[in-house]
Amino acid sequence: MKTKLHVRALSAIVLASLILTGCGGGGPFRLVFPRIFVEVDKEGFPTVAGINPGMLRFFGMDPNQFKIDPATVSKLTDSNLQHVELLFRNDGLYWWANGKSLVPLTWDDASFDNTKDLITRFVKLDEATSGVLNNVLLPAARSMEQNVIIRFPIKDGQAEIPLREMGGPLPEPGATVDPSLIGGLRLTFDDAGVPSVAGLSFSEIEKLAGADLSSAKLPPDTIQQMKDAGIQHVTIRTTPEGIKIWSNDKLLPTLRWSEETLTNTADTLASLALIEPALGTVIKQFLPYLNRADVDLVLKFPTGGAAPIPEPAR
Known part of the structure; x- marks a missing residue:
């Protein structure tokens, strides 16, 4: 009896979902x-x-x-x-x-x-x-x-702050502005999870600089997961519209900002007693200007012999 009820319940959920999906x-x-x-x-x-x-x-x-x-x-x-x-x-x-x-x-x-x-x-x-x-x-x-x-x-x-009116306007996309900062960083990981930049391995940089860069390394299991999933590269790009992320050449959801939402986010984070005041000052000073940065961070992973996938065009 329980099995029949479970089947009926699942069927009802699927049917209702199909009706919604059809819309x-x-x-x-x-x-x-x-x-x-x-x-x-x-x-x-x-x-x-x-x-x-x-x-x-x-x-x-x-x-x-x-x-x-x-x-x-x-x-x-x-x-x-x-x-x-x-x-x-x-x-x-x-x-x-x-x-x-x-x-x-x-x-x-x-x-x-x-x-x-x-x-x-x-x-x-x-x-x-x-x-x-x-x-x-x-x-x-x-x-x-x-x-x-x-x-x-x-x-x-403190006076009570009113709630946003339900059904009220949503934040609008920001105006397009010319970038004042253009740059990029490419990190290429090997099978052991050690990154390199411009052909120089972080292991070599550690020896030359005497610095601990272990936090930049990825576990070999993570590298294997990326290979198994066919992920050859991840691109993170700041643009005047927001932060865009690609898995290979496939665009994922975007953190879409405007000057208003950037300023509100910076003010909110800076006001929280959960973070250090110095960090709050940095956030409030620099976060509102992220829409003026055109910066790429590309993380490249071993392909495992698969055909190379083109990176997103700039």
């Missing part, structure tokens, strides 16, 4: 869910959509699994971070801190599909599970819109 991830259909509120108390215990720690215990769950370190909550309160909003849509993941828009992660059909392909390269699933995940569940997720508000205790003496 297309980039189509006009959207299933908008109500906002979910997560209230975090001073002890770090969250109440999710009215479900408090006491109710979790009643159902045999340990609330400590979901607890945030009270010291972290205290620092966020001291920073006057009252709420963080997350919005998942068919075109990206958007977030706000105290109602100010931060740099969003955005995608289109191609970059979303490229991400699905990348996941299946690293996560080994059986054919049936992979088919349901990639052809049904993930495409259906793009037809859904979910809004989550995480609220923290308000610092004594």
Whole structure:
């Protein structure tokens, strides 16, 4: 009986997902869910959509699994971070801190599909599970819109900051500006995970400079995983539009910024009591100007004898 119920439940989920998928991830259909509120108390215990720690215990769950370190909550309160909003849509993941828009992660059909392909390269699933995940569940997720508000205790003496109006405007892409910094760095890793730059191995640089560069090395297992997945190179590029990342020649989702979202992100990070003041000063001073940098970081991995894949054009 349980098996039949499980089969029926799975069939219902797949059917509903197929209906949503038929509308297309980039189509006009959207299933908008109500906002979910997560209230975090001073002890770090969250109440999710009215479900408090006491109710979790009643159902045999340990609330400590979901607890945030009270010291972290205290620092966020001291920073006057009252709420963080997350919005998942068919075109990206958007977030706000105290109602100010931060740099969003955005995608289109191609970059979303490229991400699905990348996941299946690293996560080994059986054919049936992979088919349901990639052809049904993930495409259906793009037809859904979910809004989550995480609220923290308000610092004594501070006025309550209003939430962003639901359905309000999303951050606009930034204006195109000419880059004031152009550069690039290419790191080529060998089978042992040791990088080299301009043909000079980091092992040789360590000997010449007497410096410890072990943090730049990758475990051989990671190199093997990249070869098994067919990843020959990863390109990370800052542009006036945002940070773009390619796996081989396939573009992945973009951190799309504007002057406003860069400034808001810098101000938010600099105000957090979780980071050192000196680092906060550096972030606030330099982060808003990232849209003026055109810089490439290319990580090249052993091909394992496979035909070379062209790098993304500049």
